[in-house]
Amino acid sequence: MVGLATTLGSGAMTNSIADLKEADVLLVTGSNTTETHPVIGMLLRNRARFHGAKIIVVDPRKIDLVEEATLWLQPRPGDDILWLNGLAHIIIQEGLYNKPFIDQHTEAFDAVKEKVSRYTPEFVEEVTGIPKEKLIMAARMYGSARNGAILYCMGITQHSSGTNGVKAISNLALLCGQLGKPGSGVNPLRGQNNVQGACDMGCLSNVYPGYQGVALREMKDKFESHWGVPLSGKPGLTVVEMSKAALDGKIKAMYIMGENPMVTDPDLSHLEKAYARLELLIVQDIFLTETGKMAHVIFPSLCFLEKDGTFVNTERRVQRVRKVVEGPKGVLPDWKIICDLSSRLGYPMTYGTPEEIFEEIRTVTPQYAGITYGRLESGGIQWPCPDVNHPGTPILHKGRIVRGKGLFVPVDYTPPPEVPDKDYPFIMSTGRDYYHYHGGTMTRRVKILNQMCPENFLELNPSDSKKLGVVDGDRVKIVGRRGEFISKVKITDRVPAGVVFAKFHFAEAPVNIITNTVLDPESKITDLKVSTVRIEKQGS
Amino acid sequence: MRITINGKVIETEEGPTILRIAQMNGVRIPTLCHMEGLIPTGMCRMCVVEVQGLENPVTACNTRATDGMVIETDTPKMRELRKEVLQFLLVRHPVECPVCDKGGECDLQDYVYEYGLQKAEYQVDAPIKEYKTYATTAIKYHPNRCILCSRCIRACREIVGREVLDLQETGFNTRVEAVRPERCIQCGECLAACPVGALTENLSPIKGRTWQAKRVTTVCGYCGVGCTLEANAVGNRMIKVTTHEGLGTNNGSLCVKGRFGFEFVNSPERLRTPLIRENGNLREASWEEALTHVSGKLKEIKEKHGPDSIAGLASARVTCEENYVFQKLIRAAIGTNNVDHCARL
Ligand code: SF4
Ligand code: SF4
Ligand code: SF4
Numbered sequence: 001m002v003g004l005a006t007t008l009g010s011g012a013m014t015n016s017i018a019d020l021k022e023a024d025v026l027l028v029t030g031s032n033t034t035e036t037h038p039v040i041g042m043l044l045r046n047r048a049r050f051h052g053a054k055i056i057v058v059d060p061r062k063i064d065l066v067e068e069a070t071l072w073l074q075p076r077p078g079d080d081i082l083w084l085n086g087l088a089h090i091i092i093q094e095g096l097y098n099k100p101f102i103d104q105h106t107e108a109f110d111a112v113k114e115k116v117s118r119y120t121p122e123f124v125e126e127v128t129g130i131p132k133e134k135l136i137m138a139a140r141m142y143g144s145a146r147n148g149a150i151l152y153c154m155g156i157t158q159h160s161s162g163t164n165g166v167k168a169i170s171n172l173a174l175l176c177g178q179l180g181k182p183g184s185g186v187n188p189l190r191g192q193n194n195v196q197g198a199c200d201m202g203c204l205s206n207v208y209p210g211y212q213g214v215a216l217r218e219m220k221d222k223f224e225s226h227w228g229v230p231l232s233g234k235p236g237l238t239v240v241e242m243s244k245a246a247l248d249g250k251i252k253a254m255y256i257m258g259e260n261p262m263v264t265d266p267d268l269s270h271l272e273k274a275y276a277r278l279e280l281l282i283v284q285d286i287f288l289t290e291t292g293k294m295a296h297v298i299f300p301s302l303c304f305l306e307k308d309g310t311f312v313n314t315e316r317r318v319q320r321v322r323k324v325v326e327g328p329k330g331v332l333p334d335w336k337i338i339c340d341l342s343s344r345l346g347y348p349m350t351y352g353t354p355e356e357i358f359e360e361i362r363t364v365t366p367q368y369a370g371i372t373y374g375r376l377e378s379g380g381i382q383w384p385c386p387d388v389n390h391p392g393t394p395i396l397h398k399g400r401i402v403r404g405k406g407l408f409v410p411v412d413y414t415p416p417p418e419v420p421d422k423d424y425p426f427i428m429s430t431g432r433d434y435y436h437y438h439g440g441t442m443t444r445r446v447k448i449l450n451q452m453c454p455e456n457f458l459e460l461n462p463s464d465s466k467k468l469g470v471v472d473g474d475r476v477k478i479v480g481r482r483g484e485f486i487s488k489v490k491i492t493d494r495v496p497a498g499v500v501f502a503k504f505h506f507a508e509a510p511v512n513i514i515t516n517t518v519l520d521p522e523s524k525i526t527d528l529k530v531s532t533v534r535i536e537k538q539g540s
Numbered sequence: 541m542r543i544t545i546n547g548k549v550i551e552t553e554e555g556p557t558i559l560r561i562a563q564m565n566g567v568r569i570p571t572l573c574h575m576e577g578l579i580p581t582g583m584c585r586m587c588v589v590e591v592q593g594l595e596n597p598v599t600a601c602n603t604r605a606t607d608g609m610v611i612e613t614d615t616p617k618m619r620e621l622r623k624e625v626l627q628f629l630l631v632r633h634p635v636e637c638p639v640c641d642k643g644g645e646c647d648l649q650d651y652v653y654e655y656g657l658q659k660a661e662y663q664v665d666a667p668i669k670e671y672k673t674y675a676t677t678a679i680k681y682h683p684n685r686c687i688l689c690s691r692c693i694r695a696c697r698e699i700v701g702r703e704v705l706d707l708q709e710t711g712f713n714t715r716v717e718a719v720r721p722e723r724c725i726q727c728g729e730c731l732a733a734c735p736v737g738a739l740t741e742n743l744s745p746i747k748g749r750t751w752q753a754k755r756v757t758t759v760c761g762y763c764g765v766g767c768t769l770e771a772n773a774v775g776n777r778m779i780k781v782t783t784h785e786g787l788g789t790n791n792g793s794l795c796v797k798g799r800f801g802f803e804f805v806n807s808p809e810r811l812r813t814p815l816i817r818e819n820g821n822l823r824e825a826s827w828e829e830a831l832t833h834v835s836g837k838l839k840e841i842k843e844k845h846g847p848d849s850i851a852g853l854a855s856a857r858v859t860c861e862e863n864y865v866f867q868k869l870i871r872a873a874i875g876t877n878n879v880d881h882c883a884r885l
Contacts, residue, residue: 038795045701236877258855309859313766
């Protein structure tokens with residue numbers, strides 16, 4: 001998000017799901033699309049199988065999409081900037097870049113040109129193990145695409161160098177002029193159903209709704225006059241900073257709505273200590289979660305089938321969520337609980353319906369100004385939508401980069417904060433499963449989903465399993481620098497030797513007991529994709 | 541180019557099939573095995589039409605229109621042919637609409653009625669006695685109801701790209717089988733593609749007749765794709781999820797979570813009242829008590845340690861409206877920017 005906001009002027013997915021159909025080359029990296037965004041995964045398979053689209057997968061794991069790929073590059077977790085800069089280098093060397101586009105729509109090309117010159121195919125091969133012939137093929141494929149789209153997900157961003165990874169991706173798209181037209185662009189796939197909406201609504205410590213900076217005088221003035229109270233101009237703490245501050249005793253009270261950090265957040269044992277120090281922990285959810293078990297007060301709430309409102313999907317499409325059934329008797333939707341609490345705190349909120357709240361949202365959020373519940377009746381609308389006659393914006397940067405000029409930003413590879421050593425010889429990477437969702441609060445209570453994927457397992461390469469003397473289904477203890485957990489192993493060549501992979505939905509095998517909280521300096525995203533571990537055989 | 545359908549002259553581009561052009565011009569041609577988005581096969585022969593100058597009727601779904609064609613879609617001869625098609629299907633297909641989940645939204649049932657068939661002329665009694673299992677436990681296959689249209693097979697192959705299903709055996713024993721069950725991702729695309737009741741949802745014993753269900757169009761709550769789906773409820777209970785071609789950006793496709801992942805709604809473990817911790821344990825409380833307790837405590841902490849000692853985590857799961865009021869509560873009512881959510885994780 002932060003990366004693209006800097007280089008292009010907007011952090012969101014540039015193109016639409018539907019226009020992936022227009023792409024003849026799709027570069028998919030750090031996204032296990034068929035499992036985490038299944039319906040987009042189907043579309044990619046369909047394009048490759050029936051329409052000749054070329055898919056380049058760059059992923060340490062042999063994800064399912066590899067079977068549809070024309071080319072698969074297999075770096076180690078954390079190598080992204082190496083191969084991305086490597087691709088840029090080859091594209092420049094071979095003259096495959098789009099000079100008219102660079103001249104007209106970008107700035108600082110020379111800085112990147114200079115920077116990537118060090119990332120020769122030989123150098124990239126030496127460090128990442130990606131054969132240079134494959135890297136060259138990938139560069140030629142993307143570099144000569146008519147429409148080339150890049151898709152990525154947490155595999156790129158969940159690193160302490162994630163923002164730089166995103167900038168390197170953005171450089172590549174700018175280099176080839178793959179922006180502002182169908183089937184192109186830089187497309188971060190957002191994981192959760194309304195993560196885009198939560199960002200748009202200003203649930204980020206540094207911005208008001210619509211990404212309007214809290215530290216900017218005019219924005220503060222604007223919101224003070226809309227909301228009728230003086231506001232703080234000091235950016236707040238981010239997720240991981242909050243728990244650190246709680247541990248230090250600086251945060252005394254936390255209100256957690258609809259999240260289960262005690263499963264999904266990094267370094268769980270620290271988090272547990274942090275929450276234990278709070279004077280007041282309020283948790284609002286539909287089930288008693290692992291985080292709820294630590295709360296002082298729990299507010300029950302309703303799920304998406306029991307209330308009205310809007311969600312925003314990964315392609316910036318604002319869509320109506322509609323009530324289907326009544327929730328449990330006496331339970332209130334989240335918004336009503338919040339309004340009641342606010343009024344009791346001396347700041348009355350008297351909205352009668354979600355639509356009334358939405359009407360306020362569109363008056364303070366320029367991207368939403370033209371969207372109304374009435375218009376959403378006939379289908380979702382993609383922001384920005386500045387007025388009620390505007391059709392919405394399926395493709396960003398059309399004709400002009402939102403920022404004015406696309407900014408090339410030179411970035412360098414830095415090794416991940418944890419590198420394997422004698423005591424912790426394996427790299428552990430984490431991710432999602434097709435059958436589960438986030439902390440598993442909902443999906444683990446659905447029989448068919450839990451049947452298909454009842455427990456965590458650790459993916460381990462056959463050559464490593466031989467060395468460790470474990471067989472499929474054995475239990476192993478995974479020991480990291482901050483904690484340990486026990487899991488079954490699944491022996492598979494989906495992971496390369498030296499790398500293990502685990503999913504984070506399972507409270508009883510809490511992967512995040514091990515992950516670290518080293519932050520990317522700009523996005524404040526933690527490195528969930530690279531931590532180092534050792535593996536000890538257990539009795540079965 | 542110019543063609544004529546049922547006496548109406550139509551100007552059109554070259555390329556599309558007769559069926560497509562008819563649909564675009566408001567002429568209805570019955571189909572069973574055809575499904576938008578799948579490669580047409582012409583195998584069920586419901587879409588037969590007469591073309592002037594051709595001795596035999598052609599199947600509209602896979603015949604391209606050419607310049608000057610004069611087409612009749614609804615002649616007595618074509619109606620007779622379609623009746624034969626339907627009679628033939630009823631040889632194996634039991635007329636058990638009252639006990640079939642699909643009753644009321646079944647293409648076969650509708651055509652049999654529309655074409656005035658009074659009964660099945662010849663029937664073989666349940667020729668397929670044994671059938672092992674389908675690709676997924678979420679779906680039940682009823683081989684005798686199967687009209688062998690292959691929509692499920694093609695949907696699995698062409699839309700989902702999994703190639704799990706294929707036709708097996710011959711004659712009255714022909715059936716759909718999961719030839720690669722290990723590749724099934726339980727997405728239910730096959731279920732949605734089936735025009736009859738040969739594939740039915742096998743999750744909950746509680747069902748409802750289609751016309752009794754309330755059908756609400758909404759958005760899946762499980763991932764950022766944001767698929768549109770139709771939630772079906774009878775009384776106050778979710779019974780199933782349906783979709784149709786053209787629905788949402790997902791065009792009617794869903795994954796296992798969207799199609800089958802709603803059971804949690806009725807879980808007995810749902811929280812039903814606020815809870816307050818007392819002597820180390822959580823006990824039930826009224827809203828009044830819980831809200832008074834929380835607001836009192838928050839005021840106290842704010843007074844003693846300042847607004848920056850309070851923080852809120854919003855949610856990527858709840859609605860925009862809820863996230864908006866949440867950050868407003870933290871910023872305007874409490875007075876701090878300590879509000880964030882797990883987008884960074
Ligand atoms: S559920 Fe999906 S993957 Fe399985 S057979 Fe049906 S269409 Fe194929
Ligand atoms: S199961 Fe349904 S879709 Fe599949 S061949 Fe039989 S009738 Fe057609
Ligand atoms: S149906 Fe599957 S792909 Fe679609 S939004 Fe739901 S979880 Fe995502």
